[in-house]
């Protein structure tokens with residue numbers, strides 16, 4: 001009996017998500033320590049000390065179920081953003097929210113639109129719901145082509161559009177004017193999921209207030225996460241902001257206790273620690289400069305990024321040996337540096353590197369320089 005055949009064909013067709021390689025795994029494989037992981041856009045500072053203290057304090061109550069309504073965290077978010085609690089949905093990471101959106105609104109045969117090279121979870125969530133994903137060609141600079149996405153959404157009776165701003169793995173960014181135009185011109189029956197996982201990293205001159213747009217666009221779902229700038233990736237906590245009706249539907253398909261109690265306590269504390277987020281952003285800007293300059297010095301092209309990562313192009317020196325990026329990825333592993341190949345994003349010549357501490361960025365750049373020297 002082949003149990004795979006018991007699963008619906010759309011489940012069998014799902015290509016599994018490819019996570020970054022864990023440090024412990026590479027340590028086991030190579031028997032070396034001091035490995036630098038710049039593969040999953042994690043915060044190199046770890047978590048805010050306030051969040052860590054809140055986690056310790058929450059451990060005493062761990063025998064009890066978490067608050068399924070997320071009272072304290074929703075209260076903190078509601079005060080931060082000036083929106084009603086009924087318009088907030090908590091998720092086990094913002095991945096969870098992307099899935100909840102797909103599961104709540106997409107039925108078998110429905111259609112959803114996203115950009116080529118956009119975050120992989122959109123396609124996975126759509127497919128797991130039995131719906132059909134339409135991948136729209138990107139702009140020349142690997143960004144979302146909103147005009148083409150709007151056209152695809154209107155032509156194919158699409159129910160949901162996913163937009164990542166900034167996008168991962170390309171780091172591309174849509175300014176507020178373009179986004180607002182999109183929301184104004186797309187029919188209001190189409191739900192727009194605006195994934196802002198890297199929102200906190202945006203420099204002041206391009207920041208925009210998507211939360212204020214919720215008043216005018218009840219079809220908008222804004223998703224954010226504590227995994228990136230707040231440094232809580234291992235805890236799994238994110239949130240979505242939406243109109244009350246949309247939030248109500250997401251809550252109906254959510255597991256009652258999808259966000260654990262430690263994560264809820266940590267997230268409340270992390271929200272208060274604005275200083276930590278500021279230090280995170282400063283470190284990121286400096287590290288981005290350091291890596292961008294290093295890449296230029298090595299003659300490598302990269303896509304200018306608004307996130308805490310950057311994708312660079314590795315030239316193909318030997319066409320008989322497959323993609324240069326794939327070989328570079330493996331060579332960097334041997335040198336103790338984990339980055340992310342993004343062939344599964346239809347970018348086989350690119351590697352994505354997360355911005356780390358200054359010393360980690362340095363180790364990446366010197367390993368890269370060494371590896372480039374070997375291939376000539």
Ligand SMILES: *Cc1c(COP(=O)(O)O)cnc(C)c1O
Pocket residue numbers: 041092093094095096119164166167168195197224225226227233236237238
């Ligand atoms: C990292 C990331 C997320 C979410 O991660 P969670 O840890 O599940 O919150 C969502 N969208 C994009 C574009 C990301 O890069």
